[in-house]
Amino acid sequence: MNSNTNPNPEEKRYHLALALAPQIGPTLFKAILAYAGTAQTFFTSASKKLKKIPRVGKKLEFLLTHQEELLRQADTLLANQEKQGYQVLTSLDAAFPKRLLSLADGPILLFYKGTGDLAMERSVGIVGTRSATAYGKKITKEILEELYPYRPTVLSGLAFGIDAEAHRAALHLGLPTVAVLGSPITQIYPAAHAPLAAQIQEAQGGLLSEYAPGTKLLPGNFPARNRIIAGLSDALIVVEAAKKGGALITADLAFGYNKEVFAVPGNLHSPYSEGCNLLIKQMKASIYTGAKDLAATLSWTKPGEQKIKKPVLDLSNKEEEERKILLFLQEKEEVGIDDIAFATQLEMGRVSSTLLSLEFEGLIKSLPGKKFRLLVSF
Numbered sequence: 001m002n003s004n005t006n007p008n009p010e011e012k013r014y015h016l017a018l019a020l021a022p023q024i025g026p027t028l029f030k031a032i033l034a035y036a037g038t039a040q041t042f043f044t045s046a047s048k049k050l051k052k053i054p055r056v057g058k059k060l061e062f063l064l065t066h067q068e069e070l071l072r073q074a075d076t077l078l079a080n081q082e083k084q085g086y087q088v089l090t091s092l093d094a095a096f097p098k099r100l101l102s103l104a105d106g107p108i109l110l111f112y113k114g115t116g117d118l119a120m121e122r123s124v125g126i127v128g129t130r131s132a133t134a135y136g137k138k139i140t141k142e143i144l145e146e147l148y149p150y151r152p153t154v155l156s157g158l159a160f161g162i163d164a165e166a167h168r169a170a171l172h173l174g175l176p177t178v179a180v181l182g183s184p185i186t187q188i189y190p191a192a193h194a195p196l197a198a199q200i201q202e203a204q205g206g207l208l209s210e211y212a213p214g215t216k217l218l219p220g221n222f223p224a225r226n227r228i229i230a231g232l233s234d235a236l237i238v239v240e241a242a243k244k245g246g247a248l249i250t251a252d253l254a255f256g257y258n259k260e261v262f263a264v265p266g267n268l269h270s271p272y273s274e275g276c277n278l279l280i281k282q283m284k285a286s287i288y289t290g291a292k293d294l295a296a297t298l299s300w301t302k303p304g305e306q307k308i309k310k311p312v313l314d315l316s317n318k319e320e321e322e323r324k325i326l327l328f329l330q331e332k333e334e335v336g337i338d339d340i341a342f343a344t345q346l347e348m349g350r351v352s353s354t355l356l357s358l359e360f361e362g363l364i365k366s367l368p369g370k371k372f373r374l375l376v377s378f
Contacts, residue, residue: 114206
C-alpha cells in the first residue's frame with residue numbers, strides 16, 4: 001500500500017509497530033494487511049477475526065499481548081527522528097521508494113538519513129568483491145565516468161572494495177549516491193567508512209537501512225540488504241566477484257526481479273573474475289562493454305539527445321516459426337514459454353530452439369521463470 005500523501009500519525013504508528021514485531025517478515029506483514037486492510041485495524045479487531053488470517057497462528061497471541069510494547073517502540077523511533085537526523089519510512093509514506101513496493105520480499109520499513117531523493121529518476125547499482133584489485137577499482141571509476149552524462153543515482157553497500165570505490169567515484173564526479181546498509185543507520189559498518197558515510201549524506205545522497213536504530217547487528221543482515229540494492233537499481237553492474245559472495249547474491253536477486261544485470265568480464269586466472277564470468281556463462285548477466293550498452297537497454301538519453309528507439313526488424317527474412325513467436329511476443333510485455341507454445345501451436349522442442357536462436361540474435365531476452373520479452377519493434 002502506498003499513497004501520494006503521507007498517512008495520519010496514528011495510522012503510521014500502528015503500521016510501524018506491526019513492522020517492528022519479531023518474526024513478522026515482509027511476506028507475512030503484507031498478508032496481514034491484505035486481510036485486515038490496515039495495521040491499526042489488525043490490532044483493534046476482535047481476536048476471532050484475526051485467527052482467520054493465514055499463517056498468523058501462534059504469532060497472534062504474541063502480537064496482541066505485546067501490542068503496547070510495540071507501540072512504545074514505534075513512538076520512540078518516531079520521536080527520535082529529528083534528534084538523530086533520520087526519517088522513518090513505511091510503505092504508507094509518499095517518500096517510500098516505489099521501486100520496492102512491487103517486490104514480494106521487499107522491505108516494509110526503512111530508515112533514511114541524507115539529503116538525496118529516493119524517488120530517483122535513474123539508478124545503477126555497482127557491486128563487487130571486498131578484495132578489489134587495482135583493475136577492479138580502475139574499471140569502477142571508468143564505468144561511472146562513462147555513465148556521468150546520464151546522471152544516475154549510484155547504489156552500493158558501503159563495504160570495503162568495489163562498494164566503497166563506487167561511492168567515492170560517484171562523490172568525485174558529483175553524482176548522487178545511496179549506501180544501503182546491513183547495519184542501523186546510527187551504526188556505520190565498517191566503522192572505518194564513517195567519514196565516507198558522512199560525505200555521502202552531505203552530497204545529495206544518503207544512508208538507507210531496514211534495521212531500526214538500536215537493533216543488534218547480525219551477519220544475516222548483509223545478504224538481506226542486497227535485495228534492496230537490487231530492487232532500487234534500474235541496472236546492476238557486477239565489477240569483480242568470486243564464485244561465492246554478496247555480489248553474486250545481489251546479481252541473482254536482480255535477475256529474479258527482472259532487472260538488467262551486467263558483468264565486467266575478467267581474467268580467467270583471477271579468482272575475483274570467476275563470479276562475473278560465471279554470470280555471463282549462465283546468461284544471468286550481459287557482458288558490460290560500455291555505458292552505451294546499458295543506456296540502449298534502458299532507453300536512457302543524454303541531455304539534448306533523442307530517445308533511443310528499439311531496432312526495427314524486417315520480418316520478411318525470418319522463418320515462419322520465428323515470425324509466429326515474434327508476432328505473439330509483440331502483443332505482450334513478457335510471456336511464458338508454455339503460453340508461447342499454446343498460442344503458436346508449435347511443439348515445445350521447436351519453441352525452445354527457436355527462442356534460443358532469437359535470443360542469440362539479440363531479438364528477445366530470457367527472464368526468470370522461463371519467460372521472454374521482445375527487444376525490437378516491427
